[in-house]
Amino acid sequence: MKIPKLLQFAVLVLIAYGIFKAPGWFGVPIPGSLIMMYMFFAVVTILLVMTSTEKSAQELFTPIKALVDDPSKAMTRNVVFAVIPIIGAVIVFNQVKPSFEAPVELRATHPAPPSTLRAFNKSFNIGTLENPMRKLAKEDPAKFKELVKEGGVVYYRNCFYCHGDKLDSKGHFAQGFNPLPLPFQGKDTIAQLQESFVFWRISTGGPGLPKESTPWLSSMPIWKDLLTEDEIWKAILFIYDYTGNVPRSWEK
Amino acid sequence: MATKDERYDKMAYEFIKVSITAYSITAIIGGLLAFSLFMFYPDFMKYMTRLFGPTMLAYALIFFAESASLYIYYYGWHAMHYGFLKWVHLTIGLVLNAVGTMLMFLANSWVTFMLSPGGVDAAGAFQGDIWKVIHNFLWNPINLHRFVANIAYGGSIVGAYAAYRFLSARNETEKAHYDWMGYTANLIAIGALLPLPFAGYWLTAEIYAYSQQMGITLMGGVFAWLFITQAVIIGALFLSANYYLWCGMERSPGAYRYTKYIKYIAGVIAVCFLVWFTPHTLILKPWELKTLGGQYHPFLGPLGIMPAKNTAVNNMLIFTFLSFLLYRRANKIPTVSWAAAGSAIQAAIFIAAILNIVYLGVYYGYFTNTVYKVASSVPQVASTLTVIISCMVIDVLMFKGAKDVGEFRWGKMPQRSQYALFLLAVSFTWLMGLMGFIRSAIRQHWHVYTVMRDNSLDAFTPTIGYAAKVVSIATVIFMAIVIFIFWLSQLSAKKQEDKSKLHPEVIPYEPAAKPLKPETETE
Structure with a gap:
């Protein structure tokens, strides 16, 4: 059975996320700031590969288009349109909520010596x-x-x-x-x-x-x-x- | 002149039209910069003028020569179109490029003098030899870097122009032409992009050799995080250049044989890219710091230093070249008897070079001592260049007289591929602004490093966030000007219809005039 492109995309993104998170399960976490950068480019690369041919791009985008256009998918559309903003809101809330943790510092630890x-x-x-x-x-x-x-x-x-x-x-x-x-x-x-x-x-x-x-x-x-x-x-x-x-x- | 392909002539003419406007704007902005420098930094400019006076005069005279050759080249296009005169025209074009390069080299000497002053004593007093002032320590490294970068940047801007015209094309012929133009421009941009990291590496090594302090400030100290930003933008450049090539395979009916390899190439480039921008000093939350027990990650720490970066970038270059090779052969079937052997030799060269690059990076970077840590970069570069040159030679010989799988379809490109061309131009501009700032800012509180301090009351080294914002705003303004120039070039080709001739009935009544007869029948 052929796995739909959109599902392939989601699975690949999850695999990438799992790979970056895995060291953390063994006590040597990759910092969150770096995972964010890694994930951004992992998602971009997966998208680029999946849209590099017209056929593949269409397979990827057709279900998304159908979700927006197709009247028979009204219920799914409503659910998706409700869930995505909620996920976004949760992420934003977690990032901006006050915390007792000391703020992250962007530190250069390699000083330049004098001559x-x-x-x-x-x-x-x-x-x-x-x-x-x-x-x-x-x-x-x-x-x-x-x-x-x-x-x-x-x-x-x-x-x-x-x-x-x-x-x-x-x-x-x-x-x-x-x-x-x-x-x-x-x-x-x-x-x-x-x-x-x-x-x-x-x-x-x-x-x-x-x-x-x-x-x-x-x-x-x-x-x-x-x-x-x-x-x-x-x-x-x-x-x-x-x-x-x-x-x-x-x-x- | 070599191929007699009219498309090249049309492309060059079209772009010289664009360049004329760009040239005027460059002159205006250059004047603005010069006046601002004299107004805000009179003492510094007095010092520079005293030292570089003769070169400034030479600059003005060469500028005249550039203007003259540019205008003759542009206005003489149609008057010198065939036979011997075309050779004369071509020569004028080359002169235009040569004087432009001389201008750049002269301006480079001013900039590099500020970084690595030569021909002056410790107090900044002129020692009597102007050549030593011009030919200071960093002059040639920056000359080479800017020379190669200008070719790449020029290619990317022509590519962006072609993308703009492709997206606004009104028919298939126009689309095909601008698709071809975008491809050719992208080829020039990538061709120059491949050796650019090596020129950049040489420049940085020379900065470090001139002053360890400047070198560490540049990549290890205060500007280290801007270098990570630079790495991210360079990665975006490579990804967009590759993406354009992958999308370009759609033009070839035989591409289906190679599209299956795209995902592997992308995978390698992505992994190299992640190594390329992994910082040595991490941004850590307190709990992460506590868990890791220090600022450096036990596994990622080694990826943050130069041997890992060199290994990654060389592999990125090799795989970008592989994308190009696959694109080249997408529509061809070789007819030479040794085709299979040729492909096998190419594969062997690729594998040997990749193994060699990884071995050099890992062994010399982490298991040997001293200077080899960075000196291994030279054989790594040699491996990459060997792949590019030898495989290209084999490819050209192998596909000489090759059969086409089907008709090559210029214009059959998805619209999204054109945004890759835009991204290429934007990334280049952004990078130029960012690296230009860093190159200038590593002097810190010096106008001329170790010779003349910047004692202005409000002098400060911008924080990296502030600098990134200013560079980004400058990029947006610059790209807006570029789009304005593109639009202007289209405007010059438009002709307003004389509606009075097309619709005589709307002409206001003039009693003294004879009754008008329409010259053109519209119906």
């Missing part, structure tokens, strides 16, 4: 700065390992309260902050950054963030007032080493 950084009584060029200890990974692996270990000590004395003992941003204090501390695990945070960027973020903390995209609301301390330059570089070695990431290098 130069003043710290430890000198000036660093962020556009060319490299970790002075990184070269030891090849030149003196034993020494490098030692530095990573020392970096670990720096990390666990200062950073792990927020960034977590597994560097996954699940430290003791983490849930008290909004935005949450940055996780270092995965391939999409520090793996994408040069070490100079990380050095700048650690050195100047929340107050060193640029003026645009405020309020950053970062609770990161100004570590250059609390740690030495070497300690910061060592901590950077540690966070890359622990997570198995290698920092992005400058393009030659």
Whole structure:
């Protein structure tokens, strides 16, 4: 039996919705804002495919036309014309009704660094700065390992309260902050950054963030007032080493 | 001149008529912009004039050359229509394009100087070499990007014009002509759209290389969400371009052999599109934030970074090209003996390229380090270009002297397909406004980046919502002007009937005149 086009359309839309909602059933929901965008384009694509040939378009639209034109479908028409506005009203009501939930924020979490950084009584060029200890990974692996270990000590004395003992941003204090501390695990945070960027973020903390995209609301301390330059570089070695990431290098 | 097909001549003449009005409006708006800049930013303009004075003079002179070639090209159309004179006419047309491109390159140097000043010292003082000022760091990347984009945009505007005339056509001949015109224009637009992301990628990489700060502001920081909007509009461009090709298969009686593949192509393009606009930093409700445990999604987070985007866009391009290949062969049956082998080789090239693109994106993007994360984009682009060039060459050779399945039916297009052409033009305009704003705004509080600050009291970087509204309003105004120009071109072709000659009985009585005889019998 051939399934009517309009029904096919409805089923496909529902399948798409189910696919986007499914991760939520396993505790990793796709955010509602993104599902809305995904659904918009899923519906558009399904419509485009179904109207790409005249025959298919007619099959899709004929029942809709009949619903409007055909006097014998008056009862169905009345039901549909009543139900659609009600569904629309429910959606609108749910979107605008007052709630105790904090409003959604459109946040940029990737700040642009300055071109130069003043710290430890000198000036660093962020556009060319490299970790002075990184070269030891090849030149003196034993020494490098030692530095990573020392970096670990720096990390666990200062950073792990927020960034977590597994560097996954699940430290003791983490849930008290909004935005949450940055996780270092995965391939999409520090793996994408040069070490100079990380050095700048650690050195100047929340107050060193640029003026645009405020309020950053970062609770990161100004570590250059609390740690030495070497300690910061060592901590950077540690966070890359622990997570198995290698920092992005400058393009030659 | 190559095909001797009169339709090309008619299309070019028709559109140069439209361009004449557009040219005047461009000059008026350009003047308005220049006066506004001098009025609102006198010190900045004084600085720019001091640096770029000679180029501004050259600009004015080249503008004269453009006007001269445009008017000779237009008014000399019928006087230079055959034989050698047609070659002269064609040459004037090429000169018109060349001087127009020179004008664009000159104006680009002003704009790119503001982003990446060259030929001046840290305080902005001129070092004596005007070429260094013109040939600043971002000049060539933007020249290339705008050159390709202008071809694509020009194609889309001609397409919109053809759609407008198709929808208002009064007979089948007109419909067929404007259908053909829309198809040709769309082909030009898509042809230039395919390499455009690569030119854009080069420009962005150069911005990042020039200033990490500007690069991150552009795509990771304050303008990141406008880039998501850009991704959505680019996706709309690809979908509408594909949709037009799919609908275009209706013209071919043999298309039924290929229409079954449309749903798969659409599926791949849709998936790529979703990856393309998935943001890295998500908009989360508090409960979602709590459930996910952070701003980044464990599965979608990796889709938010460049290796995923590059993989998606390259596949989108390849599948758009596949739509075009299917459209091309919809009405043809190859007669060469190696047709089956040719198709198999094409399929193999497609599969190999897709696998290579996905492998490069996944392996180099997520399992290697450092610079390879983005450098893998170059071999990905090479794979895409290999598919396009090699498959096109095979296709042309394979379908040389091919049999037609039936009569190709120009004009047999559903009306809805024409709205895809409109959408293409609107999307391009919108994108241009949006990206133009971002390109300009990444300087933030600088008139000339790191050299001259914008110290105006009311200077501010617009919020993304405000900017999006202004760009959208500008798009609406621009499209209204374009429609006005289209309407004007139709108006010029209309002739009012002299009703006095058609209906002598309505002529007022004039005692001194001789009795009138109708020249035309109406009944």
